[in-house]
Amino acid sequence: MLTSKQSDRALPTFITLLVIGVLLMTFDVRLEGGGVVAVLRSGTQAIVSPMQRVAAYAVTPIANALDSLSNVASLREQNAALSAQLAESQASLVAVQDDLAKLALLEQIYDLETDGAELGQTVANVIGSVDAALIIDKGIRNGVLAGQPVIDTNGYVIGTVESASSGSATILPITASRDGLTVLVGSQTGTLVTRPFSSDLGLEMDLDVFDAREPVLAGDRVLTSAASTDYPAGLPVGEVIEDASPESTSLTTTVRPFVDPEALRFVIVLAWPPDPVSAVTDDTIPEEITDTTVAEEATSTTTTPEDDG
Amino acid sequence: MRARTALVIGLTVVIAVVIQTTLFGRLRVVTPDLVMLIGIMLALTRVRTEAVLGVAFLSGLIMDLLGASLIGLRAVVYTTVAYVAIRTRERAELGRVTIALWAGLLTLLGIVVLLLIGTLFGQAALLGGGAASVMILVPLANAAVAALFAPTFVRLVDRDRTALRYL
Numbered sequence: 001m002l003t004s005k006q007s008d009r010a011l012p013t014f015i016t017l018l019v020i021g022v023l024l025m026t027f028d029v030r031l032e033g034g035g036v037v038a039v040l041r042s043g044t045q046a047i048v049s050p051m052q053r054v055a056a057y058a059v060t061p062i063a064n065a066l067d068s069l070s071n072v073a074s075l076r077e078q079n080a081a082l083s084a085q086l087a088e089s090q091a092s093l094v095a096v097q098d099d100l101a102k103l104a105l106l107e108q109i110y111d112l113e114t115d116g117a118e119l120g121q122t123v124a125n126v127i128g129s130v131d132a133a134l135i136i137d138k139g140i141r142n143g144v145l146a147g148q149p150v151i152d153t154n155g156y157v158i159g160t161v162e163s164a165s166s167g168s169a170t171i172l173p174i175t176a177s178r179d180g181l182t183v184l185v186g187s188q189t190g191t192l193v194t195r196p197f198s199s200d201l202g203l204e205m206d207l208d209v210f211d212a213r214e215p216v217l218a219g220d221r222v223l224t225s226a227a228s229t230d231y232p233a234g235l236p237v238g239e240v241i242e243d244a245s246p247e248s249t250s251l252t253t254t255v256r257p258f259v260d261p262e263a264l265r266f267v268i269v270l271a272w273p274p275d276p277v278s279a280v281t282d283d284t285i286p287e288e289i290t291d292t293t294v295a296e297e298a299t300s301t302t303t304t305p306e307d308d309g
Numbered sequence: 310m311r312a313r314t315a316l317v318i319g320l321t322v323v324i325a326v327v328i329q330t331t332l333f334g335r336l337r338v339v340t341p342d343l344v345m346l347i348g349i350m351l352a353l354t355r356v357r358t359e360a361v362l363g364v365a366f367l368s369g370l371i372m373d374l375l376g377a378s379l380i381g382l383r384a385v386v387y388t389t390v391a392y393v394a395i396r397t398r399e400r401a402e403l404g405r406v407t408i409a410l411w412a413g414l415l416t417l418l419g420i421v422v423l424l425l426i427g428t429l430f431g432q433a434a435l436l437g438g439g440a441a442s443v444m445i446l447v448p449l450a451n452a453a454v455a456a457l458f459a460p461t462f463v464r465l466v467d468r469d470r471t472a473l474r475y476l
Contacts, residue, residue, distance in 0.1 A: 048375060
């Protein structure tokens with residue numbers, strides 16, 4: 001039971017821990033998640049991730065069962081919608097296969113070579129989450145490095161790798177990132193930013209186009225821009241859900257991302273940029289050799305879709 | 310703190326962290342904040358107050374390191390909640406219902422402080438959407454878990470079978 005005497009050292013201890021906590025936060029902000037902080041994160045993940053993997057084996061069926069129970073009311077409608085979507089997708093697939101066959105024929109006729117720009121991909125299971133961040137079961141030894149873009153199995157943008165340990169990594173979804181994402185809507189470039197504390201669980205984002213020349217319409221697709229330093233160009237991000245016209249030279253509208261991070265079970269980490277050496281480093285700087293070697297090794301260990309069969 | 314007590318607390322924290330980041334990280338229904346609750350329930354035990362604060366701080370730090378939020382954010386919040394729990398623990402002695410109410414209110418305090426400090430440090434989006442629903446559902450879930458397991462937890466940590474027995 002409780003003892004009535006309370007230590008007099010509780011308050012000094014509390015204040016000391018608060019000061020340490022605030023110092024750590026300030027330190028993290030100043031280091032922007034790098035340096036010692038990154039090492040600490042990797043170390044903790046390396047220790048905890050084996051336990052998370054084991055727990056995930058037991059937890060996944062339970063989580064799936066509970067998710068199914070919570071969704072049972074809408075299963076019939078979802079089934080009908082998915083059947084229709086499947087029929088449409090199969091029709092589109094046939095059309096795309098025709099196009100690919102024509103393309104291959106034309107390339108053969110004109111003796112063209114593809115540029116070999118296929119990105120290495122690492123497929124990973126989502127084994128857990130902390131707040132909005134997702135934890136996956138692939139890490140540095142599988143070629144997953146901090147900063148790499150992450151997509152879902154449909155190719156839709158999820159976010160980037162925030163930190164990676166040897167056997168696991170943490171993904172920060174675009175809906176939780178403080179940094180804006182440079183995107184393309186039609187021919188206009190804009191910035192996609194999160195909407196904190198939104199009532200719809202962060203599934204809507206704000207799109208700001210600062211040099212707007214034409215209106216954007218509901219249903220317009222939002223793609224990653226070539227101006228983005230975090231993602232390859234042309235990846236689908238979401239769609240505009242409200243019409244908006246330019247006011248003066250800017251416009252703001254709402255975008256719904258294609259991916260709901262909470263519903264993800266699998267993700268694909270892209271080995272991008274494909275050539276980290278030329279993208280990140282300067283040959284004249286000898287200190288960069290270690291980093292680039294790690295990046296090269298990581299790139300070489302990733303699996304391509306062809307490898308996956 | 311004896312070695313056995315330290316071991317029990319350490320194991321409990323590790324299990325809570327693993328369950329929180331896997332099972333409760335995957336569920337989209339009502340989920341408790343088990344790691345915060347450990348700090349709250351420890352205040353009911355005979356463990357030294359400094360040790361309770363230390364455990365709360367370290368468990369928060371582990372959660373920070375596993376996630377993508379600022380390091381120290383949850384550590385500060387869990388320590389604050391544990392300190393308030395230590396100062397108010399006499400009010401929770403009356404029975405399971407008062408323990409549940411006490412744990413629920415402390416959890417609510419923790420979430421408010423987390424959102425407040427998180428917003429000040431630009432972490433609002435990372436802490437997830439639906440702040441209003443989180444402020445209602447997580448304290449309710451923690452209250453239920455505390456009502457069910459707090460007496461058992463206290464008996465286990467204190468090795469006292471008579472602790473928190475109600476008629």
